[in-house]
Amino acid sequence: MDIESKKIKSPFSPSEDYFVDLAKRIQQRVGIEVLDVVNREKEINFNDKQKPLQLTVEFGYPLKAQKQPKTYESPLEVVNDAVSEQMSPMNVEMLSELPDNQIVTHNQESTIEVPNIEEPSNIPQEEEKNTQLQELVNVEPSLEEATIIQEVLVSDPSEVVLETEDLKIEIAPIHMELEPVYYNEAELDALHEVLSSELNGTGAILELNTTTTAEIDYSALEVEHENVVHSEMLEEPSFSDAELDALHEQHEQQINSQRLAQEQTIHQTRLDVESQQEKSGIWQMIPWSSVFGMVASLMAVASAWLIWNSIQKPLPIDEYIDRTMVTKAGPSAVPAIVEDGIQGIDISTLSVSDRVVYNDVVEEEIPQVKNFDFKKLSEQSKISSVELERVGLTVLDLEDELFDDIDI
């Protein structure tokens, strides 16, 4: 089991209450004022924005209506409940400037009147309409009435009284001066014939009035038509079957020759285009932006490859330790120095650590664990051992004395 790859927690996890109690006991023991240190963050965090105080009272009669004030224009949307019944007299008194006798309270009966839509037979004459329109234009609502209309709050539909006298829907009269036209039967027949003759392409023009009558001679028209058809048939040339076949072959040859000419033209054009493409080369057909893009991509890949090879992935610390410890202190690295140095190297020129290694290698090829009391070593040995550890050639175990006493 690899405990370093999968970290295991410490099993000791006291609750927050324990630490609160512990902090208090510590403060008691040191003799300072006992405060709650664990939860102080919440108490002194001045930057926490608290919600503003809610000054509006959410019970009793509201001083202001929450919804849009209702007017007599939308009486059917008013909710009629117990609260609104209690509120309605007060609201009317507060908001309405009408005298009391004009206020209709919920105690009175509903007096909603449906507007009287006048029947068509009751539509007044034109003169009467004009006079009424003039009156409507001249009568402007006073400012006082306008404000009352805007401010009156109606919370009970029973209060609403629709005054039909004020609701006047005026329809402007439509004046179309159409004089009646009267035709007798003969004129009607003449009109019918004119229309039918126009449909048949004949250009007969009739002048209509109350006294004239139209008489059309159908037989003459039919004769003329037959003559026209017959003359057209006579002018058409007549061919024998042999002549027709010859003509047909001639037409076919003409069509075939035209088709061949067109195909040759198309083929020639295609050959010209292909020859131009071959002459210009394939590189001219590729856009330069694509070429540059491909080159840039290749360069990016190449640079990434170089960077990847030059910068290696960092080793984990433990693997690094193992590698360095083996390569520097392990037996495999040492013989190379021995073989080269036994004959050629002057030992006096080596550093202290190299000399120790050199001697170790000569005397015992496999490093051994040595136990010694560091304090009893000579000064030179202490320096040497420290130097050895510094360059990584040996690892000193922990000291016997764990820690020096703290000067407290």
Add this chain to the structure above:
Amino acid sequence: MSIPNVKIANENMQTAEVSINFQRLDETQLVSYFVKPEHLESVFREVIRRHQKTVYTYVRNMLLSHEDADDVTQNVFIKIWQNLHTFRGESKLSTWIYRIASNETITHLRKVKPTIDFDEAQPEFADSLSTEPYLSSEAIERKLQKALCYLPYKQKLVFVLRYFEDMSYDEISDLTQTSVGALKSSYHQAVQKIEIYLNVL
């Protein structure tokens, strides 16, 4: 109540009440108040707030017993209170506190078992682990704590500081006054022993 109201004399010798929120200070800023007696209590409370969990957990990992850890943690903070004004910030505050905690732990062990050998493992502590309060129900975590009982104190110390407290080798070296190489060797030996223990059991 929780904010210290401090009267500070400015250049015109006029006093003004200043409330300092020590929780928002970093360690260096907090240490700078150690030398100011008027702030000492508030600073100490902040030190308790920041470090009591880590001190308790560290001591508990070393001693296993909750009662012992509770006593030692209190002693650690009493020592901190007594020497707070002497701390000059030459090392990290946490390192200083860990060092006090380590010494208090050793002192406690020597008091409980005068003949204790810190080079030897103390497997007898593992027996009482299951009856301890504030213990996780995770089996693997308990098993790891039992494995720690089979380590010599030195290796256990290095392992706890490195593995549980996530301290760097330099910090542990500063704390234990031991070379980094020796610490690494000790840590790897501890890991190997624990892994063998966990695989066998």
